[in-house]
Amino acid sequence: MSQSLRTFLGFVLFAAALAVAPLVFSSGLAITMMSLMGVMVIFALSYNMLLGQTGLLSFGHAVYYGLGGFCAAHAMNYIARNKFGVPLPAIPLVGAAAGLFFGAIFGVVSTRRAGTVFSMISLGIGELVAALAGIQRSFFGGEDGIATNRVKLAPFFGYKFGPQVQVYYLIAAWCLICVVLMYALTRTPFGRMCNAVRDNPERAEFVGYSTQRVRFQAFMLSAMFAGVAGALAAINFELMNSQAIGAGTSGQVLLMTFVGGIGHFFGPIIGAVLITFLQISLSDITKAWMLYFGLLFILVVMFAPGGIAGWLSLHTPLLRGGRILNLAPSYALAAIPLAAVVVGGIALVEMAHHMLVEAASDGSKMHLFKIAIDGASPVAWIVALALFFGGAFGLKLVWPRIDDAWGEAQATGEKA
Amino acid sequence: MLQLILFSTLNGVLYGMLLFMMASGLTLIFSMMGVLNFAHASFYMIGAYFGFEISRRIGFWPGFIIAPLLVGVVGALIERYGLRRVHKFGHVAELLFTFGLAFVIEELVNMFWGKLPVDYQVPPSLDFVAFTLFDTTYPAYRMFMLATAIAMFAFLIIVLKRTRVGLIIQAALTHPNMVAMLGHDVPTVFMMVFGVGAALAGLAGVIAGPALVTQPSMAALLGPILFVVIVVGGLGSLGGAFAASLLIGLVQTFAVAINGSLVDLIGPTANTIFGELGNVTLAQIAPLLPYLMLVLVLIFKPTGLFGNRET
Amino acid sequence: MSAALSLKDVRKNFGPTAIIRGLDLEIRQGERHAIIGPNGAGKSTMFHLISGRIGVTSGSIELKGHEITGLAPYEINRRGLSRSFQVTNIFPKLTVFENIRCGVLWSLGYKYSIWRFVDRLRDANSRAEEVLDLIGLSARRETPAGILTYAEQRALEIGITIAGGADVIMLDEPTAGMSNTETEQAVALIAKVSEGRTLVMVEHDMSVVFGLADRISVLVYGQIIATGAPAEIRANKAVREAYLGEEAH
Numbered sequence: 001m002s003q004s005l006r007t008f009l010g011f012v013l014f015a016a017a018l019a020v021a022p023l024v025f026s027s028g029l030a031i032t033m034m035s036l037m038g039v040m041v042i043f044a045l046s047y048n049m050l051l052g053q054t055g056l057l058s059f060g061h062a063v064y065y066g067l068g069g070f071c072a073a074h075a076m077n078y079i080a081r082n083k084f085g086v087p088l089p090a091i092p093l094v095g096a097a098a099g100l101f102f103g104a105i106f107g108v109v110s111t112r113r114a115g116t117v118f119s120m121i122s123l124g125i126g127e128l129v130a131a132l133a134g135i136q137r138s139f140f141g142g143e144d145g146i147a148t149n150r151v152k153l154a155p156f157f158g159y160k161f162g163p164q165v166q167v168y169y170l171i172a173a174w175c176l177i178c179v180v181l182m183y184a185l186t187r188t189p190f191g192r193m194c195n196a197v198r199d200n201p202e203r204a205e206f207v208g209y210s211t212q213r214v215r216f217q218a219f220m221l222s223a224m225f226a227g228v229a230g231a232l233a234a235i236n237f238e239l240m241n242s243q244a245i246g247a248g249t250s251g252q253v254l255l256m257t258f259v260g261g262i263g264h265f266f267g268p269i270i271g272a273v274l275i276t277f278l279q280i281s282l283s284d285i286t287k288a289w290m291l292y293f294g295l296l297f298i299l300v301v302m303f304a305p306g307g308i309a310g311w312l313s314l315h316t317p318l319l320r321g322g323r324i325l326n327l328a329p330s331y332a333l334a335a336i337p338l339a340a341v342v343v344g345g346i347a348l349v350e351m352a353h354h355m356l357v358e359a360a361s362d363g364s365k366m367h368l369f370k371i372a373i374d375g376a377s378p379v380a381w382i383v384a385l386a387l388f389f390g391g392a393f394g395l396k397l398v399w400p401r402i403d404d405a406w407g408e409a410q411a412t413g414e415k416a
Numbered sequence: 417m418l419q420l421i422l423f424s425t426l427n428g429v430l431y432g433m434l435l436f437m438m439a440s441g442l443t444l445i446f447s448m449m450g451v452l453n454f455a456h457a458s459f460y461m462i463g464a465y466f467g468f469e470i471s472r473r474i475g476f477w478p479g480f481i482i483a484p485l486l487v488g489v490v491g492a493l494i495e496r497y498g499l500r501r502v503h504k505f506g507h508v509a510e511l512l513f514t515f516g517l518a519f520v521i522e523e524l525v526n527m528f529w530g531k532l533p534v535d536y537q538v539p540p541s542l543d544f545v546a547f548t549l550f551d552t553t554y555p556a557y558r559m560f561m562l563a564t565a566i567a568m569f570a571f572l573i574i575v576l577k578r579t580r581v582g583l584i585i586q587a588a589l590t591h592p593n594m595v596a597m598l599g600h601d602v603p604t605v606f607m608m609v610f611g612v613g614a615a616l617a618g619l620a621g622v623i624a625g626p627a628l629v630t631q632p633s634m635a636a637l638l639g640p641i642l643f644v645v646i647v648v649g650g651l652g653s654l655g656g657a658f659a660a661s662l663l664i665g666l667v668q669t670f671a672v673a674i675n676g677s678l679v680d681l682i683g684p685t686a687n688t689i690f691g692e693l694g695n696v697t698l699a700q701i702a703p704l705l706p707y708l709m710l711v712l713v714l715i716f717k718p719t720g721l722f723g724n725r726e727t
Numbered sequence: 728m729s730a731a732l733s734l735k736d737v738r739k740n741f742g743p744t745a746i747i748r749g750l751d752l753e754i755r756q757g758e759r760h761a762i763i764g765p766n767g768a769g770k771s772t773m774f775h776l777i778s779g780r781i782g783v784t785s786g787s788i789e790l791k792g793h794e795i796t797g798l799a800p801y802e803i804n805r806r807g808l809s810r811s812f813q814v815t816n817i818f819p820k821l822t823v824f825e826n827i828r829c830g831v832l833w834s835l836g837y838k839y840s841i842w843r844f845v846d847r848l849r850d851a852n853s854r855a856e857e858v859l860d861l862i863g864l865s866a867r868r869e870t871p872a873g874i875l876t877y878a879e880q881r882a883l884e885i886g887i888t889i890a891g892g893a894d895v896i897m898l899d900e901p902t903a904g905m906s907n908t909e910t911e912q913a914v915a916l917i918a919k920v921s922e923g924r925t926l927v928m929v930e931h932d933m934s935v936v937f938g939l940a941d942r943i944s945v946l947v948y949g950q951i952i953a954t955g956a957p958a959e960i961r962a963n964k965a966v967r968e969a970y971l972g973e974e975a976h
Contacts (some may be wrong), residue, residue: 004846057508108713116452117718119511124710125638131704134697187844189837191657192821199818205800206778207891208812208833217839247636251519258512268830291523302498305505353527384426 046225052262055198060126066245068095068227080152099227145241261307337394344388432665441613457639463621489613591663650720737786809893819873832888
C-alpha cells in the first residue's frame with residue numbers, strides 16, 4: 001500500500017469516525033464534549049505548527065484563538081442585526097481572517113528571532129493583549145464578555161444550528177477541513193522548510209531560505225487556524241470572554257499539545273481529545289483536576305518527551321509479528337505499583353485538601369473513589385501513604401524488567 | 417505634589433527591591449544553568465504561604481528565618497530530582513518543566529490553602545507608624561521590608577565578591593561554558609545556586625506576604641513581570657536586573673499614583689482620536705507598561721539595556 | 728570573463744583584534760582553489776565573510792562580477808554560492824533524502840510554496856536522487872541524518888552543499904577527522920562533485936590539497952602571502968618558512 005493511499009484511508013477513517021461518533025455517544029454530555037474536542041483539536045494542531053513543526057515555543061497562542069473568537073462573535077451579532085444572508089458555517093472564515101490579520105501584525109515583531117527571544121516576545125504580547133482586554137470594554141465586553149446567538153443567522157439548507165448535535169456536525173466538518181489542510185501543509189515545500197528551520201536554522205539560510213520568512217509564514221498560518229478554532233468556540237459557547245485570550249488558555253494549549261506529542265502530526269489530536277475528555281469528566285469529580293493535569297505534564301516532560309504519540313509509535317514496529325505480546329507480562333507487572341502510586345497520590349491530595357480547606361465547614365467525613373472515609377482517622381492516611389510509597393518503591397523494582405523486555409522486543413525486531 | 421512624588425518614590429523603590437530579590441536569583445540561575453525558571457515566582461508564593469503557616473503556629477520571626485530555608489530546600493530538591501533529569505533533553509524541555517512546575521505549585525496551593533487569600537498578618541512588633549510626613553503616615557513594616565531587602569543585597573554582594581563560590585558564580589555569569597572546565601562539581605554548584613535563588617525568592621515572599629495579598633494567583637501575577645525585569649535589564653547582568661527592577665517598580669507605582677487619562681491631558685479631543693481608550697487612565701494602563709517595555713526591548717535591543725548576551 | 732570570486736582589501740576586526748588584515752584574492756571560474764595556512768590564520772573567518780555568515784569590517788567581495796558584500800547568507804546562496812561547514816551542519820531529524828531535497832528546493836524555484844506537494848515534485852526528487860547516488864548514500868535514504876556515521880554525515884554535508892547546483896562551491900575542511908580510507912573516498916567525491924564548477928576549499932591535509940587543487944593560496948595571519956600552482960607554492964621560500972616547513976619533516 002503506497003504512502004499516499006494509506007494517508008487517504010486514514011482521513012476517510014477519521015471522517016467516518018467524526019460522522020458516527022454522535023450516534024455511538026449520543027448523550028447530551030458526550031455531544032457537548034465532542035464539540036469542544038473538535039475545537040481543541042484544531043487549536044492544538046495549529047499550536048504544533050509552531051512548536052513541533054517549526055520549533056517555536058509560544059506562550060501566547062491564545063491571542064489568536066481569542067481574537068478569532070471575538071471577531072467571530074461580533075461578526076455574528078452584526079450579521080444578525082442587519083439580517084445579512086450569511087449562514088453560520090461561514091463564520092469560521094471570519095475567525096481565520098482575524099487570526100491571519102493579527103498573526104501578520106504580531107508575527108512581524110515576534111518572528112525576527114527564534115528561541116528564547118521568540119518565546120519571551122510571545123509571552124509579552126500575550127500579557128499585553130490580555131491586559132488590553134481588561135481595558136477595552138466595547139470590543140472585549142469586560143467581565144461579561146461578548147454574548148452572541150447563533151440561531152439568529154440565516155439558515156443553512158434549513159438548519160438553524162439550535163440543537164447541540166447540529167453544532168457538533170458543523171465543528172466536525174471544520175475540524176476535518178482544518179486537519180486535512182494542516183496535514184497537507186506539512187507536505188509542501190514550505191512545510192519541509194519549517195522542519196529544516198526547526199532542525200538547523202543556520203543551514204537553512206545557506207540553502208537559500210530566509211529563516212525569518214519561514215517563521216513568519218508559519219506563524220501567520222498557525223494564527224489563522226487558531227482563529228478558526230476560536231470562531232468555532234464562539235459558535236459553540238455563544239459567548240467569548242477575556243479568559244479565552246489569557247495566559248491560562250495559552251498554557252493549556254501548550255500542555256495539551258505536548259502531552260499528546262509534538263513529534264508526530266497526530267500527537268496534538270490525541271492530546272486535545274484526551275485532555276478535553278479528562279477535563280470535562282474529572283472537573284466535576286475533583287477540584288484537583290488541574291493539579292493532576294499539571295503533574296501528568298511534568299511526568300511527560302521528564303520521562304516521555306515524545307508525548308503519548310511518541311510512546312505509541314515506539315510500539316508500532318513491535319505490532320508486526322505480535323512481538324508486542326512479549327511486553328505484556330512486564331506491562332501487567334508494572335501496572336500494579338503504578339496504580340498504587342496513582343491511587344495513593346490522589347488520596348493524599350484529596351484528603352489534604354478536604355482536611356485543610358473544607359473540614360472546618362463540612363466535617364472530616366469525605367468520599368473518595370465512592371468510598372466513605374474519615375479524613376481525621378490516621379488509618380486512612382497510613383493506607384494512602386503506604387500505597388504511594390509502596391507503589392513508588394515497587395515501580396523502581398520492576399523498572400529494569402520493563403527495560404529488559406523492551407530491549408529484547410527491539411532486538412528480536414531488528415533481527416526479523 | 418511633593419508628597420505624592422516622595423511617597424511614590426519610596427513605594428516604587430520598595431517594590432523594585434522586592435522585584436530584585438527575585439530577579440537576582442532568576443538571573444543567577446539563568447546565567448549559570450541556561451534555564452529561564454518559570455517557577456521562580458512560585459517559590460516566592462511558597463515562601464509567603466510557609467511564612468503564613470509558621471507565623472500562625474509559632475510566630476512571625478521563626479517564620480522569617482525558617483520559611484526561606486525550607487523554600488531553599490524545596491528548590492534544591494526540585495533541581496536534584498526534576499530539573500537535572502530533564503537537562504539532557506535540552507533547554508526547551510527545561511523551560512517546559514519549570515512551566516509545568518509553576519502550574520502544579522499554584523494548584524497545590526489551591527488545594528492546601530484554598531482559593532481565597534489567607535490572613536497573613538503584619539507582626540504586632542512591627543505594626544506601628546514609622547513616620548508621618550505631610551499628614552500621611554508610612555507604616556514601619558514597609559521600612560522593615562526595605563531594610564531586609566538591603567541587608568540581603570549586602571549579603572549577596574559579600575558572597576559574590578569575597579568568597580570562592582562567588583568567584584565561580586561571577587565567572588559563570590560571563591563565561592557560562594568555562595566553569596565545568598575549571599574542575600568544579602558543576603551539578604552541586606547548580607543545585608546550590610537553584611536552592612539559594614529559591615530561598616531568596618522565598619524570603620521575598622515571607623516579607624511581602626503580610627504587606628501585599630497572600631493568594632494562589634500571586635505567582636502568576638508576578639512571574640511574567642520577573643521575566644520583564646531580567647530581559648529588560650539584560651540576561652546575565654545583575655546590575656541590569658537591579659536597574660530594571662527599580663525602573664519597573666517606579667514606573668508602576670507612579671503610573672498608579674498619577675492616574676490621569678488622555679482626556680485629562682488634552683481634553684475631549686482625546687475621545688475623538690482614541691475613542692474609548694481616551695478615557696483609560698494611566699492607572700489602568702500600569703499593568704500593561706512592563707510588557708510593552710519587554711516587547712520593545714526585545715525588538716530593538718535583544719541583549720537588554722545592560723546585558724551583552726543575546727536572550 | 729570575470730572571476731568567480733574576487734576579494735578586495737577585505738578586513739575583519741573582532742573588537743580591537745584584526746583577524747583578516749587586508750585580504751586580496753581572485754578565484755578563477757572553473758578552477759579548484761585550495762586555501763592553506765596555519766591554525767588561526769583566519770581561513771574559516773574568510774569563509775564566513777564570503778558566505779555572509781558574518782559581516783566584513785571593510786573591503787568588498789564580488790561573486791561573478793556582482794557585489795555581494797553585506798548580503799544575507801540566503802541571498803548569497805541564491806546568487807550561486809554554496810558552502811559546507813567545518814563542524815557538520817545538517818538537518819539531524821530529517822531523513823538523508825529530505826536533507827538533500829531541502830538543498831534542492833530553492834534552486835528549482837519552489838520557494839515558500841504552500842500549493843504543491845513535495846512528493847509530487849518530479850524534478851526536485853530526481854535531482855535529490857542523483858545527488859544521493861553521487862555521494863553514495865542511496866542505501867541510507869530513509870535514515871534520519873542525525874544517526875549516520877561521521878564520514879556519512881560529512882558526505883551528506885557535501886551533498887547538501889552541491890544539491891542546489893551552485894556554480895561556486897566552498898568546502899571547509901571536508902576531510903577533517905577522517906581516517907585514511909575515508910579521506911581517499913572523500914577526495915574522489917570532491918573531485919567528482921566539483922566537475923564543471925568552481926571549488927574553493929580550506930584543507931589541512933597536504934596530500935588532499937596537492938592532489939586536488941589547480942591553484943593554492945596561502946593565508947597567514949589574515950593575509951594571502953602567496954598564490955600559485957602547487958609546484959610554485961611548494962617551491963616558494965616564504966611559504967616554506969611560514970607554513971610548509973613545519974610539516975616537511
